[in-house]
Amino acid sequence: MTEVSIKPMRMCDGRCDYFVSFKHGDREVTPHVFRERYKAEYHVALYKWLFGQGDKPHLLDFFDGEWPAREYTAEELQAFAALSETVTFGKLADAFGCFWNAAIGDAHQRQDPTAFAVIGSMAEGFAAVERRLREHGESE
Known part of the structure; x- marks a missing residue:
């Protein structure tokens, strides 16, 4: 079975990075790194669901109000609308x-x-x- 977990790494300046880890037998990879733990936690939950080890996570369950679990601002919505404008x-x-x-x-x-x-x-x-x-x- 593939284990999915978070591997924190404390930096010398006191900050911490959170690596998403996949371990299968004696092989391990860490394909994602995040500065915020809740982002890593969401990805771990998502991959566990993908591997049949849990329910599909809801994004808003991971620190509601923080990126990426938040609604877009009016400025962001306006920028997205501008992107869809036809460029001639x-x-x-x-x-x-x-x-x-x-x-x-x-x-x-x-x-x-x-x-x-x-x-x-x-x-x-x-x-x-x-x-x-x-x-x-x-x-x-």
Whole structure:
């Protein structure tokens, strides 16, 4: 039978890491390490369930209100919604188009000839990417 357990390791600065351990006979691996014990405890319970050694754990039973056992904040939900927004060729082209304006403006403020040379070359490259994105966007 495979044993699943937590192996704490005290650090020299007083902190403690918690390793999730699998032991089968004389072989042992520790595939996960967590700084917080409750995270290790949840994973041990989950693996015990996987190996038929217990009931499926409920995430909220492990320190309700702490990550990962908590509800998402309004800011996190907003960020997730933004991730699902469709990114189009036009939106990407606009983003690349913004680069050269900001970069050249910054180089101008610095009045540094090297900055002008570098940013000029970079802006040409980003402008080429912007053009290609717009071409693809128009053909779709």
